[in-house]
Ligand SMILES: NC(=O)C1=CN([C@@H]2O[C@H](COP(=O)(O)OP(=O)(O)OC[C@H]3O[C@@H](n4cnc5c(N)ncnc54)[C@H](O)[C@@H]3O)[C@@H](O)[C@H]2O)C=CC1
C-alpha cells in the first residue's frame with residue numbers, strides 16, 4: 001500500500017510568528033545574518049559563510065555575472081545558470097572573479113573610420129556618452145582615441161563625418177597603467193578634472209574605464225562576500241550529464257561553489273555526480289544538490305557527501321511542475337521536515353549540512369519564516385529578476401515598467417540546447433512559464449529593505465542570530481479567516497477609490 005503523510009502540507013502564507021521576549025539589546029543594528037553555506041563538523045567553522053542568507057536562482061533570467069557582483073556586494077551569493085554552453089558559463093564565472101570595483105570594461109566602442117551617425121546610434125543603444133575608439137572596435141582593442149559629447153555638435157556637423165576627425169586622439173588622452181589602484185585612478189581624475197579615465201596595458205590596449213561619478217558608489221561595503229584574494233565569491237549551476245567536462249572548466253574559471261540544478265535530487269544521477277566530485281577533488285570542491293522535499297531525500301544526499309541541500313519542488317512563481325507532473329509539496333512543510341532531518345543527522349554524525357529553501361518566497365516575511373522553520377539560507381528567482389541587474393529586458397507595458405522572467409523548465413530556457421553543444425533534446429512538455437514581473441529598481445535598495453524587515457522581525461522573536469531564531473521561534477498555523485484579518489480589511493483603500501474616480 002502507498003505511504004500517506006498524516007498531515008496536509010502547508011505554504012509559508014499559512015504561518016505566522018508569535019513574538020517572544022525581546023531584551024533592550026535586541027535592535028536591528030545588533031542582528032547578525034551570517035549563516036553557513038557549506039557543511040562543517042561540530043565545533044568547527046564552515047569553509048564558506050554567507051554574510052546574508054540570500055542566494056539567487058540558477059536561472060537564465062536571474063543569475064548572470066552582473067547580478068552575481070551586485071549580490072556579492074551585499075553579502076549574498078549567485079549561482080550562475082548552467083543552461084548555457086560550458087564556455088559561456090565559465091566566462092561568466094571568470095568575469096565575476098576578475099571584477100574590480102570601479103573598473104568598468106568599456107561597452108561603447110567604435111573604429112576610427114566609422115561615423116558620427118554610428119556614435120549617435122551607439123549612444124542610443126548603451127545610454128553611455130563615453131565612447132572608446134579602438135583599432136578593432138572592441139572594448140579590448142588598442143586605444144586610438146576617445147569621443148564624448150564635448151567632441152561633436154550635431155547641429156554643425158554632417159552625420160557622415162568620420163570619427164578619427166573629431167575624436168580626442170590618444171596623444172591627448174590621459175590614461176592610467178594597468179595595476180593602478182582605484183584610489184590612484186581617482187586622484188588622477190580629480191587632479192586633471194576628468195570624467196573618465198581609460199586604463200591601458202603596455203601595448204596600449206584598453207582594459208577598463210574608471211568614471212568620476214562612480215567613486216562614491218565604490219566605497220567598501222562591510223558585508224561584501226569575498227574570497228581570500230578579496231575577489232567576489234560566486235557559485236555555478238551544473239547538471240548530472242556533462243559534469244565531467246563542465247566542473248573542471250568552472251573551477252578553472254574560479255567558481256567558489258557548485259550546485260546540481262534539478263527539480264529532483266533524490267536520484268542515482270545526483271549520487272553519481274557527487275561521488276565523482278569526491279573521487280576527483282576530495283572535500284576541496286564545495287557542491288550542493290537538490291531539490292528534495294522530505295527527510296529521506298535529505299539523508300540520501302547527506303550520505304552521498306553533499307555540502308548543502310536545496311529544498312523545493314513546484315513552489316516557485318514560474319513553476320508548473322505540480323500541475324504538469326503532480327509532484328511536489330507545500331514549501332513550509334518541506335522546509336520543516338528537512339530541517340528536522342538535518343538536526344537528527346547532526347546529532348548522529350556531528351556533521352551539520354546547511355539547507356536552502358528554494359522558491360515560493362512572495363513577501364519579505366516569508367524569508368523570515370523560512371529561516372525560523374530551520375532553513376540556513378534561501379534561494380530566490382522572481383525576487384531578483386525584478387531588479388536592474390538581472391539579465392532580462394525591461395519593457396513598458398501599459399505605462400508600467402516590467403522585467404521578463406521565465407522558468408528553466410520553459411521552452412524558452414531549454415531552447416539553448418538546440419543552438420549549443422548541450423545535445424538536441426526535444427522538450428516533450430513544459431514545466432515552467434514565461435512571464436513579466438513588475439520592475440523594482442536596484443538590487444541594493446531592495447535587499448537592504450528586505451533585510452531590515454527580517455532583522456526587525458527577528459528582534460520581535462528575541463533573536464540576534466539566525467541560529468537563535470531557529471531555536472526561539474514560535475510558529476502558528478493560521479485559519480483562512482485570520483489570513484483575511486491580517487490584510488487591510490473593512491476600509492476603502494484611498495488608492496482604489498482614487499483610481500475608480502479617474
Ligand atoms: N524546483 C522545482 O520545482 C523545479 C525546477 N525546475 C528547473 O528546471 C530545470 C530542469 O530541471 P529537470 O528537468 O529536473 O532537469 P534534470 O536534468 O535534473 O532532469 C531531466 C531528466 O533527465 C534525467 N537525467 C538526469 N541525469 C541523467 C543522466 N546522466 N543520464 C540520463 N538521464 C538523466 C532525469 O532523471 C530527468 O528525467 C532546472 O533548472 C530545475 O531547477 C524544473 C521543474 C521544477
Ligand SMILES: O=c1[nH]c(=O)c2[nH+]cn([C@@H]3O[C@H](COP(=O)(O)O)[C@@H](O)[C@H]3O)c2[nH]1
Pocket residue numbers: 057058059312314315316317318319320321322358359360361379380381382383406407408409410431432433
Ligand atoms: O517547476 C519549475 N519550473 C521551471 O521552469 C523552473 N525554473 C526554476 N524553477 C524553480 O523555481 C525557483 C524560483 O522560484 P521563485 O521565482 O518563486 O523565487 C528556482 O530557484 C527553481 O528551483 C522552476 N520550477
Ligand SMILES: [K+]
Pocket residue numbers: 314315316317318319320
Ligand atoms: K508554482
